Amino acid sequence: MGTATGIIKALNSGIKHLAVKRFTLRYPEQKLKFVGDGYQFDPASGVAIAGLKGRHMLFHDHCTGCQLCSIACEGVAEAIAMVKVPDKWGQNAKSIMPQIDYGKCVFCGLCVDACPFYALYMSNDYELSSFTKEGLIYTPAQLQVKPQVQQDSELIIDKRGARHG
Amino acid sequence: MAEQVIPTKKMPPGLQVENVDDRIMTLNVGPQHPGSGHMRIIVKIDGDYIVDADPDPGYVHRGEEKMAESRNYITNIPHLERPVIHDSCNILYPYVLGVEDLVGIEVPERAKYVRVIAAELNRCIYIQYWLAIYGIFLGHSTMFMWPAGDRELLIDLMEKITGARVTHAYFIPGGVRNDVPANFEDVCLRQVNYFEKRIKEYADIFYDNPILKARTEDTGVLSREDAIRLGTTGSVLRASGVDYDLRIKEPYDVYDELDVHTNVLKAGDSYARSKIPWLDMLESCNIIRQALEKMPKSGSIRTKLKPNPKGREDEVYRRVESGRGSAGCHIISRGKPEPYRLKLSVSSFRNLIALPYLLKGEKLGNMPAVYWSLNYWPVEADR
Numbered sequence: 001m002g003t004a005t006g007i008i009k010a011l012n013s014g015i016k017h018l019a020v021k022r023f024t025l026r027y028p029e030q031k032l033k034f035v036g037d038g039y040q041f042d043p044a045s046g047v048a049i050a051g052l053k054g055r056h057m058l059f060h061d062h063c064t065g066c067q068l069c070s071i072a073c074e075g076v077a078e079a080i081a082m083v084k085v086p087d088k089w090g091q092n093a094k095s096i097m098p099q100i101d102y103g104k105c106v107f108c109g110l111c112v113d114a115c116p117f118y119a120l121y122m123s124n125d126y127e128l129s130s131f132t133k134e135g136l137i138y139t140p141a142q143l144q145v146k147p148q149v150q151q152d153s154e155l156i157i158d159k160r161g162a163r164h165g
Numbered sequence: 166m167a168e169q170v171i172p173t174k175k176m177p178p179g180l181q182v183e184n185v186d187d188r189i190m191t192l193n194v195g196p197q198h199p200g201s202g203h204m205r206i207i208v209k210i211d212g213d214y215i216v217d218a219d220p221d222p223g224y225v226h227r228g229e230e231k232m233a234e235s236r237n238y239i240t241n242i243p244h245l246e247r248p249v250i251h252d253s254c255n256i257l258y259p260y261v262l263g264v265e266d267l268v269g270i271e272v273p274e275r276a277k278y279v280r281v282i283a284a285e286l287n288r289c290i291y292i293q294y295w296l297a298i299y300g301i302f303l304g305h306s307t308m309f310m311w312p313a314g315d316r317e318l319l320i321d322l323m324e325k326i327t328g329a330r331v332t333h334a335y336f337i338p339g340g341v342r343n344d345v346p347a348n349f350e351d352v353c354l355r356q357v358n359y360f361e362k363r364i365k366e367y368a369d370i371f372y373d374n375p376i377l378k379a380r381t382e383d384t385g386v387l388s389r390e391d392a393i394r395l396g397t398t399g400s401v402l403r404a405s406g407v408d409y410d411l412r413i414k415e416p417y418d419v420y421d422e423l424d425v426h427t428n429v430l431k432a433g434d435s436y437a438r439s440k441i442p443w444l445d446m447l448e449s450c451n452i453i454r455q456a457l458e459k460m461p462k463s464g465s466i467r468t469k470l471k472p473n474p475k476g477r478e479d480e481v482y483r484r485v486e487s488g489r490g491s492a493g494c495h496i497i498s499r500g501k502p503e504p505y506r507l508k509l510s511v512s513s514f515r516n517l518i519a520l521p522y523l524l525k526g527e528k529l530g531n532m533p534a535v536y537w538s539l540n541y542w543p544v545e546a547d548r
Binding site: 002003006007009010012013014023024025032034035036038039046047048049050051052053072074075076077106107108109110113122155157162 | 235236237239240241242243244307314317318321324325326327328329332334342343344345346355356359366369370371373374375376378465466467469
């Protein structure tokens with residue numbers, strides 16, 4: 001008798017879920033909303049600001065070419081290489097800026113923690129797939145572009161369960 | 166009659182020429198089969214019954230310990246969480262505690278609470294993943310879908326705190342890397358409450374299901390004495406009736422200020438071993454709620470560390486209760502920015518030792534039920 005009621009209870013538990021809304025996020029149409037504009041670091045207080053660790057944002061007017069981000073990456077992924085940039089900036093005597101290989105990057109954000117000049121942030125852009133390996137290497141000019149993201153889907157929890165909307 | 170040729174050279178396990186027996190057959194389970202993960206179990210079967218089992222881990226050895234010797238204390242963080250990416254906060258926890266001892270820095274009170282919340286969330290994330298695989302091992306596909314879906318609730322929370330969904334690199338010697346976002350307490354409470362309601366529904370469909378009970382009860386029974394003698398930890402030890410949880414026995418950070426209960430079952434069979442992690446998740450929800458209540462509302466979350474910190478000449482061993490059991494980290498420092506030697510002591514490897522004892526005499530069909538109930542993670546065992 002116990003076996004029969006157990007099986008009925010188990011079936012019933014599953015059947016109840018036919019009325020529950022679908023929890024899945026339908027990805028390319030819906031995109032999850034994140035907190036803030038991405039992971040940032042404030043060297044003055046020594047504490048970072050919460051946000052998604054996505055593709056980097058490089059501010060050319062702040063970067064001094066000090067290579068601290070590249071040094072921070074050395075033991076982690078060796079994804080950052082310092083390359084020459086054509087334009088001249090007053091604070092950047094050597095005219096070198098980081099170029100990031102997303103085939104190697106592990107998105108730990110230690111390079112952002114290392115930057116003392118507010119030049120390197122991480123943005124909400126996580127769609128970095130490419131058909132070639134070269135396409136994953138982002139030059140300083142590409143890193144400068146602010147990503148256009150349409151992320152507005154939020155998690156809704158009500159009596160009928162959780163769903164994305 | 167031809168004389169039997171016995172090879173003199175020692176071959177790797179599973180490849181030796183063995184005395185052929187009419188009844189005994191050697192079967193390699195893995196290393197590619199998803200039913201074993203990245204490891205191999207060499208089982209000898211007599212008909213349907215296992216007479217001998219020899220686990221053969223080591224296929225995903227990455228040399229994490231050796232790598233740690235050439236990197237400094239901060240750049241070690243992203244790669245040391247790789248052994249168990251689903252439980253990355255807990256596998257990093259002993260390392261961070263150890264480095265704090267060596268460098269000699271204090272952690273702010275708020276950071277300790279944030280760490281506990283992150284660690285408990287991560288424990289649930291790991292157990293949900295483990296439970297999903299346990300469900301599909303037993304052919305219960307609903308139990309694969311439900312934990313995999315509900316896990317997203319907590320992954321979203323972790324992503325809000327740390328900025329990454331799986332490998333967080335969040336803990337750092339001296340605290341945590343960033344503060345929780347504004348309004349986090351409400352969001353966390355809402356999602357954890359819903360999560361708790363959801364996992365309670367697993368009882369009807371999985372844990373009280375007579376089909377599952379018939380499959381897992383009285384299979385792979387590990388007695389209390391054997392569990393202690395074999396050196397198992399975590400859920401395997403507690404399923405055998407030993408009340409041992411490092412969160413209570415050796416409290417770290419703020420676990421001594423929280424009301425933590427351990428879940429102990431006496432049966433020691435696969436069913437008990439699969440139920441303990443589920444009870445742990447319910448307990449984790451309680452701990453998270455307590456920590457959210459007691460957490461200081463504001464304050465520092467990170468003690469500033471020198472850019473390239475040097476540890477004092479000493480050695481330190483710290484351990485924490487991870488999703489699988491005790492996770493320890495032994496660091497030897499020679500006053501350099503890099504550790505001289507780092508040893509990870511992980512629970513997966515310790516629990517694996519029990520596998521040959523448990524499988525002897527079982528049916529081959531029960532092998533996945535016994536093997537995965539050991540809360541084993543192949544990558545963690547190989548490191």
